[in-house]
Structure formats: structure tokens, C-alpha cells
Amino acid sequence: MIENKIQTYKDLEKSSNTKKTIYRWILFIILGIFALYYITPLYVMIVTSLKTMEEIRQGNLFSLPGSINFSSWDIAWNGQGFAAGDVFLKTYFWNSVQLVFPAVIISTILGAINGYALTKWRFKGDSYIFLLFLFGTFIPYQAILLPMSRTLGFMGISNSVYGLILVHVVYGLCFTTLFCRNYYISISDEIVKAARIDGAGFFKIFFKIMLPISAPILVVTVIWQFTMIWNDFLFGATFTFGNEAPIQVALNNMVLTSSSVKRYNVDMAAAIIAGFPTLIVYVLAGKYFIRGLTAGSVKG
Amino acid sequence: MYWLKRNLPRLVIAPSFGVIAWFVYGFIFWTIYISFTKSKLLPNYEYWGIDQYFRLWSMPRWHVAVENLFIFTTLFIIFCVFIGIVLAILLDQKIRAEGFLRTIYLYPMALSFIVTGTAWRWILNPSLGLEKFMQDVGFETFTFDWLVTPGMSIYTIVIAGVWQSSGFIMAIFLAGLRSVDDEIIKAAKIDGAGLVAVYSKIILPMMRPVFMSAIVILVHLAIKSYDLVIALTAGGPGISSDMPAVFMTQMAFHRSEIGLASASAIMMFLTVSAIVVPYLYSELKREDDRK
Amino acid sequence: MKLLSKQVASHMKCDDGKAYCAAPVNIHRIDWFWANKKVLDSNGIKMPKSWAEFNAAADKLQAKGIIPLAHGSQPWQDATVFEAVALGIGGNDFYKKAFVDADIATLSGSTMVKVFDQMRKLKGYTDAGSPGRDWNVATGMVMEGKAAFQLMGDWAKGEFAAAGLKPDVDYYCAATPSNNGYLYNVDSFIFFKVKGKEKVEGQKLLASLIMGKEFQKVFNIYKGSIPARLDVSMDEFDKCAKQSNSDLNTAAKKGGLLPSFAHGMTLELGIKGAIQDVVTEHFNSNMSSQDAVKKIAAAVKAAS
Numbered sequence: 001m002i003e004n005k006i007q008t009y010k011d012l013e014k015s016s017n018t019k020k021t022i023y024r025w026i027l028f029i030i031l032g033i034f035a036l037y038y039i040t041p042l043y044v045m046i047v048t049s050l051k052t053m054e055e056i057r058q059g060n061l062f063s064l065p066g067s068i069n070f071s072s073w074d075i076a077w078n079g080q081g082f083a084a085g086d087v088f089l090k091t092y093f094w095n096s097v098q099l100v101f102p103a104v105i106i107s108t109i110l111g112a113i114n115g116y117a118l119t120k121w122r123f124k125g126d127s128y129i130f131l132l133f134l135f136g137t138f139i140p141y142q143a144i145l146l147p148m149s150r151t152l153g154f155m156g157i158s159n160s161v162y163g164l165i166l167v168h169v170v171y172g173l174c175f176t177t178l179f180c181r182n183y184y185i186s187i188s189d190e191i192v193k194a195a196r197i198d199g200a201g202f203f204k205i206f207f208k209i210m211l212p213i214s215a216p217i218l219v220v221t222v223i224w225q226f227t228m229i230w231n232d233f234l235f236g237a238t239f240t241f242g243n244e245a246p247i248q249v250a251l252n253n254m255v256l257t258s259s260s261v262k263r264y265n266v267d268m269a270a271a272i273i274a275g276f277p278t279l280i281v282y283v284l285a286g287k288y289f290i291r292g293l294t295a296g297s298v299k300g
Numbered sequence: 301m302y303w304l305k306r307n308l309p310r311l312v313i314a315p316s317f318g319v320i321a322w323f324v325y326g327f328i329f330w331t332i333y334i335s336f337t338k339s340k341l342l343p344n345y346e347y348w349g350i351d352q353y354f355r356l357w358s359m360p361r362w363h364v365a366v367e368n369l370f371i372f373t374t375l376f377i378i379f380c381v382f383i384g385i386v387l388a389i390l391l392d393q394k395i396r397a398e399g400f401l402r403t404i405y406l407y408p409m410a411l412s413f414i415v416t417g418t419a420w421r422w423i424l425n426p427s428l429g430l431e432k433f434m435q436d437v438g439f440e441t442f443t444f445d446w447l448v449t450p451g452m453s454i455y456t457i458v459i460a461g462v463w464q465s466s467g468f469i470m471a472i473f474l475a476g477l478r479s480v481d482d483e484i485i486k487a488a489k490i491d492g493a494g495l496v497a498v499y500s501k502i503i504l505p506m507m508r509p510v511f512m513s514a515i516v517i518l519v520h521l522a523i524k525s526y527d528l529v530i531a532l533t534a535g536g537p538g539i540s541s542d543m544p545a546v547f548m549t550q551m552a553f554h555r556s557e558i559g560l561a562s563a564s565a566i567m568m569f570l571t572v573s574a575i576v577v578p579y580l581y582s583e584l585k586r587e588d589d590r591k
Numbered sequence: 592m593k594l595l596s597k598q599v600a601s602h603m604k605c606d607d608g609k610a611y612c613a614a615p616v617n618i619h620r621i622d623w624f625w626a627n628k629k630v631l632d633s634n635g636i637k638m639p640k641s642w643a644e645f646n647a648a649a650d651k652l653q654a655k656g657i658i659p660l661a662h663g664s665q666p667w668q669d670a671t672v673f674e675a676v677a678l679g680i681g682g683n684d685f686y687k688k689a690f691v692d693a694d695i696a697t698l699s700g701s702t703m704v705k706v707f708d709q710m711r712k713l714k715g716y717t718d719a720g721s722p723g724r725d726w727n728v729a730t731g732m733v734m735e736g737k738a739a740f741q742l743m744g745d746w747a748k749g750e751f752a753a754a755g756l757k758p759d760v761d762y763y764c765a766a767t768p769s770n771n772g773y774l775y776n777v778d779s780f781i782f783f784k785v786k787g788k789e790k791v792e793g794q795k796l797l798a799s800l801i802m803g804k805e806f807q808k809v810f811n812i813y814k815g816s817i818p819a820r821l822d823v824s825m826d827e828f829d830k831c832a833k834q835s836n837s838d839l840n841t842a843a844k845k846g847g848l849l850p851s852f853a854h855g856m857t858l859e860l861g862i863k864g865a866i867q868d869v870v871t872e873h874f875n876s877n878m879s880s881q882d883a884v885k886k887i888a889a890a891v892k893a894a895s
Contacts, residue, residue, distance in 0.1 A: 031387075031390055031391070034383075034387060037463070038408060039404055041420065041463065044419065045419050056428065057428075060433040061423065061432070061433040062433060113312055114316050117309040118313065121309035132320060132325070133316075138573075139569065142526075143566065143569045144327040145552065146331060146334065146552055146558055146561065147331060170324075173319065201305065201308075202312070231411070231412030231415075232412075233412065233413065238553070248415075251414050252531055255421075256534075264428070267422070268422065271415045271419055274415055275411045278411065279410050279411065282410035283403065286403065287399070287402075291475075358893055359865075359893065360868075447723075448719065450722075450876050536664070536665065536722060537723060538669070539666070539868055540875065540876075554864070557860075557894075560861075
């Protein structure tokens with residue numbers, strides 16, 4: 001009798017295990033199909049950049065190159081020499097590098113100090129001030145393009161990397177202040193209050209207490225700013241042209257200009273080069289970034 | 301000395317605040333003012349009334365842009381949210397490959413819109429991309445020439461935009477799902493609720509704030525769409541995939557119509573505000589209520 | 592001795608024609624047809640002298656599976672084709688009234704309807720891949736023999752030259768059908784008011800270099816255009832350039848020398864843009880010629 005019952009239990013367990021396995025398989029298949037959707041463009045870009053134009057014409061989107069051919073990468077980076085009237089990426093890559101480091105550092109530091117001041121040193125009207133920063137993250141930049149280009153002209157920094165640094169610091173300030181403020185507000189006030197009673201001042205508390213525990217949010221802010229600024233096209237296209245342009249503008253120009261034969265392999269190589277830095281940052285540090293970002297919107 | 305100490309926080313904020321006041325709000329007011337003038341190539345500060353807005357709304361091209369914005373935003377939100385929720389729920393099932401899959405779903409967000417547009421322009425190219433591939437594999441009559449068809453080009457922007465942003469929506473939903481208290485789920489399961497019921501009747505309704513955040517972010521991204529349009533279709537064929545952001549730049553910098561461009565920019569600003577201001581207001585109320 | 596023709600000179604002046612503020616590097620001609628010699632010869636087609644002739648030739652080529660007109664449908668290219676067609680179908684006076692004077696009656700008249708009819712016909716002679724295609728990729732199609740004709744300004748000649756192809760050997764060049772019309776575009780360097788004696792001296796030096804005979808000759812041989820300066824010898828230029836130069840003089844005498852609106856030589860940018868929008872929309876859709884004409888008149892009115 002007991003053997004029967006045990007057998008029934010075993011059978012039930014087996015059938016529910018089978019059900020679970022089937023569900024798991026369906027789950028993996030669906031997840032796998034989506035993974036293909038996301039990966040395919042990257043695969044196509046890489047594969048196309050390694051082919052020769054002949055192979056591109058003969059083959060199709062997904063076919064592998066006959067041999068790994070980095071010549072289009074070289075052309076994308078160094079150009080083909082003056083005669084072809086090329087756009088190539090080297091100069092503009094360095095423009096973006098020169099732009100991104102100062103802009104990220106300045107806007108992050110200011111954002112941290114602002115967030116700290118707004119949350120640990122309450123004063124009258126501070127929530128309204130924060131609201132203005134918050135709203136500033138939503139504005140469409142079209143509403144400030146015209147006055148900004150005139151202002152840059154007046155200041156003499158139009159069409160220069162300094163102009164772009166200014167623009168990115170100004171509009172990044174809203175985001176960095178937002179991130180840091182949301183982070184600091186969830187840190188207990190008690191430590192700060194105790195330190196104030198002990199006689200510590202504004203900056204001392206910032207450097208000795210807040211900054212050391214700010215690593216998570218600083219990582220988020222730096223990655224966010226780096227990505228936004230490196231990937232920017234609108235400001236670059238509006239406020240610079242020619243040799244001062246940042247890399248996304250150069251990429252777009254390169255893809256749009258061509259000689260009578262469109263060099264798809266070079267275009268793809270250029271796109272990968274342009275996307276590489278942010279991709280690397282994301283792969284290495286992405287999970288901190290997502291963790292930080294999503295914490296804000298979930299808690300509300 | 302004491303005054304300095306007492307006001308230090310305000311002094312520290314002041315430069316940033318001043319910068320924002322000038323470069324954000326001051327500039328927006330300038331743009332609003334210019335939209336009320338006859339300015340063409342250079343600003344003309346004489347007040348002209350709201351005629352620029354009449355001119356704007358009488359232009360067929362602006363109507364195309366607005367219609368496209370509406371189509372794009374609606375589809376963009378629907379697909380990003382749907383895919384985001386589905387992927388989040390699937391990934392919530394405690395899989396070993398979760399980290400790896402999350403990386404794959406999210407990396408498009410790290411790329412710029414120009415890179416995305418360039419890649420998809422290649423994939424959707426009728427003679428060399430997806431269409432040719434399907435034909436080569438045997439589907440001889442397969443066509444996918446949306447990129448060069450006037451009425452359909454806007455949908456290619458949807459495809460590329462969803463590819464880029466849906467992973468991010470998945471991430472915020474996943475974080476939301478994970479923040480639901482385990483006890484509630486356990487209680488429901490003890491009461492006999494199946495997996496589907498647990499999700500649809502308990503967890504998803506609790507996701508309201510996440511829905512709100514997602515929609516606000518997506519609307520904001522959609523209205524700002526400039527880079528993606530430029531890289532993928534350049535507003536074409538003709539002007540069929542024009543969007544307000546592209547329209548504004550064309551008018552301002554290629555047509556010497558800065559009054560008209562300012563009017564279009566302010567229309568964009570008002571649209572964003574109409575969505576964001578109520579949202580911010582309700583969020584602040586919630587924070588106040590919790591205090 | 593006059594160095595510049597009156598027309599070109601007038602474009603270079605500011606302050607109501609009182610002073611020069613720009614130096615011209617060349618004169619481009621917009622209304623050219625470029626054709627693949629082999630394709631035309633083997634089908635017994637000559638460069639068309641009228642638009643009806645072009646349509647007949649195009650039909651013949653299409654029946655043989657050759658793309659009659661290589662085109663890249665970007666707004667400025669559509670406008671380029673449009674103005675050449677308008678010049679040919681409507682005539683020189685029509686062009687002047689419509690695109691220099693922006694006369695609404697002309698823009699909304701029956702001749703304009705005929706222009707759009709021809710544009711619709713031309714659309715039928717292009718291939719499905721033309722939307723968004725770059726102009727020089729279209730030139731490549733003619734070079735390879737995939738397509739027979741391209742309507743493009745003389746900078747297209749630079750593409751042929753870069754590929755080592757020669758006029759009358761590998762390709763034909765001829766003006767698009769018109770009555771001694773000539774649509775020109777002048778590239779120039781504008782000199783803004785600057786402060787400081789050195790800067791002004793520098794500007795004068797640059798201006799005189801640009802106007803120098805040697806520069807005008809060498810630059811234009813490579814660029815595909817012809818010198819703006821009147822007394823440069825055309826001996827070292829190729830057949831198409833020589834043709835362009837003599838056509839320029841004929842057109843000037845017969846009142847057909849007209850500025851290109853598609854390339855910004857006439858019309859306020861806002862009006863030009865409005866016209867371009869209608870032209871490209873019509874070309875890329877099923878819009879009727881009547882609707883296009885109504886739209887173009889309305890657009891110009893609104894943009895004025």
C-alpha cells in the first residue's frame with residue numbers, strides 16, 4: 001500500500017518536474033529570440049566592417065567575411081588620403097575626448113556639492129530650487145539652441161571645444177544634481193547633525209563624511225554624463241562644424257558623404273569605433289549604473 | 301564671518317542655480333519672446349503677436365512632423381513598455397544566465413542614436429540588407445522597403461528606437477518587480493494563485509509608479525528625437541519622416557526663419573510640459589504625503 | 592577690361608551694389624544631362640533636344656530594362672531636377688517670373704502644372720532605390736551603365752574625371768532641353784568686415800588670389816565648373832567646359848542666363864525651402880500636379 005502511495009508521489013513529482021522543464025524551455029526560447037533581436041545589429045556591424053566591398057555585394061547581410069580584413073577600420077580611422085576628400089575619425093575622436101573629461105568631472109563635482117547642500121543643509125525655498133533643477137532635465141533642447149548659439153558667439157567660444165564643455169556642464173548640471181540629491185536624501189541626517197554639533201563645517205563634512213560614502217552615486221553620475229556627452233549629436237552639430245566637431249557629428253558626416261561608391265564596410269567600422277568607448281564603459285560598469293538609475297525611479 | 305557660515309549652502313548653490321536660471325529658463329524666455337516676433341535670419345525684437353504660430357500651423361510640413369511625432373510616440377511607448385514588461389517578468393524567474401541576458405538586452409542603450417541609426421539604415425537597406433537576405437534564403441517575394449517608402453519610413457524609426465530603449469524599460473520594471481515584498485507573493489501562492497494570477501492581479505497593479513516613470517521617460521525621449529531621425533532617414537523620403545525636432549533645426553539654421561523655429565521649439569516645450577508638470581506635481585504630493 | 596560679367600558681379604556686391612564683399616571662384620551650370628555613351632550608342636539614342644525627345648528615349652530604354660534616369664531623391668536633388676525641367680518646359684521668362692520674382696500667378700498657373708506633369712513622368716523613369724541615394728552614387732550608376740542619364744550640375748563631371756572617364760569617349764554631356772537657358776550657381780568667398788589692418792590686408796590678398804587667372808583656371812579644371820573671370824583661356828578645359836562657356840555667352844545675350852533657385856542664387860531661403868518641400872513631397876508621393884501647383888503657391892505666399 002505504502003509502496004503504491006510512494007510511487008504515486010514519485011509520478012506526480014515527475015510530471016510536475018516535466019511541466020517545469022517544459023516551461024523553462026519555453027522561457028529560454030523566448031528569451032533567446034529576444035536576445036537575437038538585440039544582438040543582430042551588432043553582429044551585422046562587426047561582420048560588415050570586416051568584409052570587402054565585393055563580399056558585401058556578392059553576399060548578404062549575415063554572411064561571414066572570407067577573411068578578417070581590417071582595412072576598412074584603418075580607412076575609418078585614418079582616412080584615405082587627401083585626394084578622396086575624406087572624413088575620418090581620428091581628429092574627432094580626440095575632440096570628444098578633450099570634451100568629455102572636463103565636462104564630466106566639473107558637472108559631477110558640482111552635482112555632488114549641490115545635492116549635498118540641498119539635502120543636508122535645508123534652507124527656505126530649497127525644494128523649489130530643486131524643482132527647477134528637476135524640470136531642467138526634461139526640457140527639449142530645441143528651446144535653447146538659438147539663444148545658446150548667439151551667446152557662444154558673444155563669448156567668443158563658438159565652434160570650439162570650450163563652448164561644448166560649457167554647454168554640456170550647464171545642461172548636465174540638472175541631471176547630476178538630481179542623481180546626487182536623490183542619493184543623499186536617503187542617507188540618514190543623524191551623522192551630519194552629530195558632526196555639526198561637534199563643530200564641523202560645511203566643506204569638512206562634505207569631504208570627510210559624504211564623499212567617502214558617495215562612490216555608488218558618483219559612479220552612476222559619471223557613467224551617465226560620460227554616455228550622454230560622448231553620444232551627443234545635437235549640441236555638436238549645432239555649435240561646431242568642421243574640425244572642431246565631436247565624434248558623433250563626424251560619424252554622421254562620414255556616412256552621409258561618399259564618393260560614387262558607398263563604402264558600407266567603412267561606415268560600419270566607423271560606427272563601431274564611435275560606439276566603442278560607451279560600450280566598454282557599459283560592459284565593465286553597467287550594472288552599477290542600472291542599479292543606481294532604477295533605484296530612483298522605483299522609490300519615486 | 302557668521303553670516304558667511306550661515307549662508308554657505310545658499311552661496312554654494314547660487315552659481316549652479318544662477319547658471320540654470322540663465323541658461324535654461326532665461327533662454328527659454330528668450331525663445332518664447334522671439335516666437336512672438338518677425339525674426340528671420342537675425343533677431344528682430346519688435347513684438348509681432350502670435351502670427352508665427354499661425355504661420356507654423358498653416359505649414360503642411362509641420363503637420364507631417366506633428367503627425368509623425370504622435371505615431372512614433374504612441375508606438376514607441378506601446379512596444380517599449382510591452383517588451384520591457386515581458387522581458388522583466390521572464391528575467392524575474394531566477395535564471396542562471398540573468399546577468400548575461402540583461403547585458404545583451406541593455407547594451408543598445410549605451411550606443412548613440414547616430415550609431416543606432418547608421419546600423420539600422422544598413423540593415424533596412426532594400427537592395428543590400430534584410431530584404432536581400434530573405435530573398436537569398438528563398439523568400440523570393442519578400443519585400444521590406446519601408447526605409448524608402450514615404451508612408452512607411454516613420455515606422456523604421458520606431459523599430460530602431462524600440463531596439464535602443466526597450467532594454468532600459470525592462471531594467472526599471474525588473475527593479476520594480478524585485479522590490480515587491482516576498483511575503484505578499486507567498487501569501488497569494490498559499491491562497492492557491494497560479495503564477496499568471498500572481499503577476500496580473502497582484503504585482504502589476506503595484507507597478508503603477510514604475511509605469512508612470514517609464515511613460516514619462518519615453519515621451520521625453522520621443523519628443524527629443526532628432527539624432528535618430530537624422531541618421532536613419534534624414535527626414536525622408538522627401539519630408540515624410542520629418543519630426544518637430546528636425547523641423548526646428550531646418551527652419552532655424554537652414555532657412556533663416558528663427559521666429560518660426562522658435563515657435564516650433566516652444567510647441568515642443570509646451571507638449572513636454574503638459575506631460576511632465578502634472579507628473580512632477582503628483583510625485584511631489586506623494587513625497588509630501590509620506591512625510 | 593571687365594573681369595566679371597555684370598550678372599556675376601552683381602551677386603558679389605553688397606551695400607546696394609556699392610561695394611564688393613565677395614570673390615567668385617567659379618560658375619557652375621546646373622542644367623546638364625550626363626549619359627553613358629555605350630548605352631546611348633547601342634540603342635541609337637542621341638542627347639535629347641526637347642523634353643518630348645527625352646521621354647521617347649526613356650521609354651525605349653525602360654523597355655530594354657535599363658534605368659533611364661539615375662537619381663537620388665534627396666530634397667535638394669529633386670529641386671535641382673525641378674528647376675531644369677521648369678526652365679525647359681516653361682521657358683526663360685516663365686522661370687524668371689516664377690523663381691526670381693516669386694510671382695504667385697505664375698506659380699499657380701497652367702504652365703506650372705505641365706512642369707509637375709513632366710516631374711511625374713521623370714519619377715517613373717527612376718528606380719525604386721532612388722529615395723535618399725547620394726548624388727554621386729547616382730553618377731556611379733551612369734558610369735557603370737546601369738542607368739542611361741543623370742540630370743545634375745557640372746560638379747558631376749568631377750566624378751567622371753576621378754574615375755578616369757573622358758567626354759565623348761566614355762560619356763556624353765549636354766544641356767537639358769531649353770531655349771538657350773542656362774542656370775548658374777556661383778561659389779564665392781564672402782569677406783566679412785574685420786578689424787585690424789593685417790586682417791584687411793589678408794582679405795585683399797585672398798581676394799586677388801581667387802581672382803587670379805592661374806587659380807581660376809586650375810581650380811575649375813578640377814572642379815568641373817568654368818572660371819568666373821572673363822578673360823581666362825579655355826584651351827586647357829575639356830569639351831563640356833568649353834561648351835558651358837560658349838553657352839554662357841549665348842544665354843547671356845538671349846536673356847536665358849538665370850540664377851539657380853535650388854542652389855540659393857535667388858529667392859529668400861524661406862521661400863526656396865517652401866518650394867523645395869512641395870517639390871520633394873510631390874516627387875515622393877502620388878500627389879497630382881494640380882494639387883502640387885496649389886500647394887506651391889500657398890507655400891510661397893506663407894513664406895513671404
